[in-house]
Amino acid sequence: MIPDQLTSGQYQTVYNLFSLVIAAQLFTALYLVAAQPRVLARYRQALLVSATVCGIAAYHYFRIFNSFRDSFVTDATGGNGVYTQAPGESFNEGYRYVDWFLTVPLLLVELVVVLALAKKLQTSLLLRLVPASALMILLGYPGEISDSDATRNIFGLLSTIPFLYILFVLFVELTRSLDRQPETVRNTVSKMRILLFATWGVYPIAYLLPLLGFDGATAWVGKQAGYSIADILAKCLYGLLIYRIARLKSFADDPAFALEEGGHEGVDAPRSRVNA
Template identity: 25%
Template sequence: MATPGSEATWLWVGFIGMLLGTVYFAVQGRGSTDPEQQTYYIITTIIPAIAAAAYLAMATGLGVISMPIRGAAGVDIYWARYADWLLTTPLLIIDLALVAGVRKRMIYKLLVIDVIMILGGLAGSMMQQGAVIRIAWWAVSTAAFIILLYYLLGEFSRRARNRSTATGVVFRRLRNITLGLWALYPLVWILGTGGGFGMITITTEIMLYVVLDIGTKVGFGAVLLNSQDILQTADHPTSKGDIKSQ
């Protein structure tokens, strides 16, 4: 356990942002009676709730440990961040899979790849042998992300377009938010304390993670839940005219 320094302010910002997102999604979901919509609301509400708990742990020092790293003094490792990602990124993928209508076998495959991506980053952060080993694990994590990118741009996108034009548009928007923001995480990691280079300060690193986390969880969720009427109409057309209009 370690005590956060100046970066604590941003950790509290992350906690408040995730808490507000959780409350907002929970309130929005109260009026939903459609089972499929309720699934979206439940998953999307759980995501920032988990993140809020992780940020609370990090802000209070419970989610961070100090470790000696070769060539550097003790480095604070925010392990709760990886616990958050290990739980929330699979849920984000499930949300995308539900929109696209992909098969369960494909979902399971991507979840395994996602876990490898997160654990690779965690392993890199925890390695004490020096920069080379840490970067090697970063490369493993980044390679897993590229594989995810391949499937989300390929199979997932094709299936979403096949469901309906409207579904394809919504999926593309959600996919671009996810991939665009996820692509920035490895850059923050390699420039910050994770890669051992320390080219940006820990406060800047935490600030960037907070902004990315809020975008990928609360921003993603807001777009998804505000698109429920479009998805429901597209997947359950009420007339031949609706089918033709798609």
């Protein structure tokens, strides 16, 4: 539940966190676009998807930031007083769910695309991961905006089902498809899956705070902090790891490109050369 008032410290904490997320998402998107020439053409689509994810997140955090500023006001000079909810205004948590509804499926798309799997396998993975991730977000929203513990429990449980299915696909079925990937790519994919699991784990914890007895302004600020930090890790850091995979696969596919980029060390040689 949105608190009726925030202390100056709580307000500044949320204000600065939202500003940090905007900067992180925006400049990560710009970096990924600028980095296109650093990978082979076949892997640039994954970088564009990563940049799109960060761009969508930056846009929605602008909206979240503006909604927050409009929702809490103070009469104190210098911004050192108590911030109360402005008449007729309310912080819009829906912006965050719209962002997740668009970006979470794209996070899974960029992972599958950058691996350049066989067309049939790639299609199979996407047809399972994308609907499951969208369903996970849709089922979580009614509980997020509800004041009823029963409603939060029901929709929290329902949204957990597609979440567990996504983990199964990523950790079990995708693993079977990594045999032909360079060892450095396999290691990076393993780190990415752990990153997704760890950062996505923040969301249900924040979601469950009211059910765990945490309420009021402190719990709300903690939820916003958890969501913000998780969004930076799950989008910006994840996007940079996608870029690393694209670089490693580019080096493995084209030794001349690797030599030109100075990044051939530690990358497996193409299999065609190994078997020659």
